[in-house]
Amino acid sequence: MRKVLVSTITEAEVRSALAGVKDPARNQDVVSLGMVQEIAIRDGNVAFALEADPARAKALEIVRRACEQVVLSLPGVASVSAVLTAERPPQAPPGPAANARAISLPGVQSIIAVASGKGGVGKSTVTSNLALALSRQGLRVGILDADIYGPSQPRLMGIAGRPQSIDGKRIRPMAGYGIKVMSIGFMVDEERPMIWRGPMVQGALEQLLRDVEWGELDVLLVDMPPGTGDVQLTMSQRVPLRGAVIVSTPQDIALIDARKGLNMFRRVDVPVLGFIENMSWFACPKCGERTEIFAHGGAEQAAAAMQVPFLGGIPLHLSIRETSDQGLPVVATLPESAEAQAFVAVAARLGAELKRTETAPMPEISFE
Ligand code: ADP
Numbered sequence: 442m443r444k445v446l447v448s449t450i451t452e453a454e455v456r457s458a459l460a461g462v463k464d465p466a467r468n469q470d471v472v473s474l475g476m477v478q479e480i481a482i483r484d485g486n487v488a489f490a491l492e493a494d495p496a497r498a499k500a501l502e503i504v505r506r507a508c509e510q511v512v513l514s515l516p517g518v519a520s521v522s523a524v525l526t527a528e529r530p531p532q533a534p535p536g537p538a539a540n541a542r543a544i545s546l547p548g549v550q551s552i553i554a555v556a557s558g559k560g561g562v563g564k565s566t567v568t569s570n571l572a573l574a575l576s577r578q579g580l581r582v583g584i585l586d587a588d589i590y591g592p593s594q595p596r597l598m599g600i601a602g603r604p605q606s607i608d609g610k611r612i613r614p615m616a617g618y619g620i621k622v623m624s625i626g627f628m629v630d631e632e633r634p635m636i637w638r639g640p641m642v643q644g645a646l647e648q649l650l651r652d653v654e655w656g657e658l659d660v661l662l663v664d665m666p667p668g669t670g671d672v673q674l675t676m677s678q679r680v681p682l683r684g685a686v687i688v689s690t691p692q693d694i695a696l697i698d699a700r701k702g703l704n705m706f707r708r709v710d711v712p713v714l715g716f717i718e719n720m721s722w723f724a725c726p727k728c729g730e731r732t733e734i735f736a737h738g739g740a741e742q743a744a745a746a747m748q749v750p751f752l753g754g755i756p757l758h759l760s761i762r763e764t765s766d767q768g769l770p771v772v773a774t775l776p777e778s779a780e781a782q783a784f785v786a787v788a789a790r791l792g793a794e795l796k797r798t799e800t801a802p803m804p805e806i807s808f809e
Pocket of ligand 1: 561565755765
C-alpha cells in the first residue's frame with residue numbers, strides 16, 4: 442500500500458490510530474491488548490508488528506489488514522507494512538527440537554538457501570542467474586528474496602509492480618523470465634529499505650513463505666541476507682531446507698566468512714551442497730583474456746579442506762554487472778556468452794549434487 446508523499450508522522454499518531462482497531466474475538470483494541478510492537482518509521486514509511494497467538498494467525502489477518510488501512514489513511518503516511526509475529530520462542534538448542542512450528546511448502550520439492558558470509562560477494566547476482574540456469578535444465582524454479590534488509594531480486598530480475606492477492610489471503614508471486622519471484626522489495630521502496638527489528642523479521646519472513654502461492658516448484662532458491670543472523674537461523678530452523686550453497690569471492694577474508702556460514706548450517710543440520718566462487722577471475726570484456734586477479738582457486742581448496750563440493754567459479758565480468766543492474770540477467774539475455782555458461786556449469790553441478798543426495802533422508806521436521 443503506497444501513496445507518494447513524505448512527512449513527519451510520529452509513533453504516537455500511529456498508536457492512536459491503531460487504538461481504533463479491535464480484535465473482534467476479544468472485543469478490545471489492539472493497543473490495549475498490547476499487540477502492537479516495534480513501530481518503525483522512516484520518511485513516512487511505517488512498519489510494525491502485531492503480536493499474535495500463532496493458532497489465531499488466520500483469523501487475525503483481517504485485523505492486520507485493518508491496522509494497515511487505518512495507518513495508511515493518516516496524513517503523511519507513504520506506505521505501511523504490518524506483520525503478524527509470534528512471541529519469540531525461547532532459544533532452542535540447534536537440532537530437531539528447534540524445528541518446532543516448522544513452515545512447510547507442500548508444492549515445493551527442494552528449498553535451497555543461497556548464503557554468503559558477508560555482503561557484496563555477488564550472492565544475489567548468483568541467485569538470479571543460477572535460478573535461470575536451473576530453469577534451462579527444465580526445472581520449475583522460484584526465488585524467495587529473504588534479504589529483507591537489502592532486497593535486490595526485483596531489480597535483478599527486472600520486475601516492477603506489486604504482487605496481487607488471489608483471494609485476499611494468499612499472494613501470487615511475481616514472475617520474470619519464467620521464474621516466480623517473491624520479495625519484500627515489491628512492498629517497500631528499494632531506495633528506502635525498512636528498518637527491521639526483532640520479531641518483525643520472523644513475521645515478515647513467515648508471510649513471504651507461507652502466504653505466497655508458489656504452486657508446484659522443483660526448486661525454490663532463497664536469497665539469504667549476508668552473514669549469520671536472525672534470518673538465517675529462522676530459515677534454517679523453521680524451513681525444511683534441502684541444503685545451502687555458499688557464495689564466496691576468492692579473497693581470504695571472504696573465505697573465512699564463508700567458513701562461518703558453513704559452520705552455522707552444519708550446526709543446524711542443513712547440508713551444505715557446495716561452494717561457488719564468484720569473481721573467480723577477471724574476464725576482459727574486450728578480448729576475453731582471463732586474468733587471475735585474486736589468488737584464484739581459494740574457494741576450491743577451502744571446499745576440499747572442509748569436505749564440501751565445489752560447484753564452480755564465475756568470472757568477474759563487466760557484462761554480469763551491467764546486465765544485473767539493468768534487470769537483464771546474463772543467463773537469460775546472453776545465454777551463449779562464456780559468463781552465462783559459467784552459471785550453466787554451476788547449475789549442472791548443483792543439479793547433480795541434488796540427485797546424488799536425493800536418497801539422503803529429508804531433514805526431520807516435527808510439528809507442535
Ligand atoms: P550480494 O548479494 O552478495 O550483496 P550482489 O549480487 O548485490 O552481492 O553484487 C554486488 C555487486 O557486484 C553488484 O553491483 C553486482 O552487479 C556485482 N557483481 C556480482 N557478481 C559479479 C560478477 N561475477 N562480475 C561482475 N560484477 C559482479
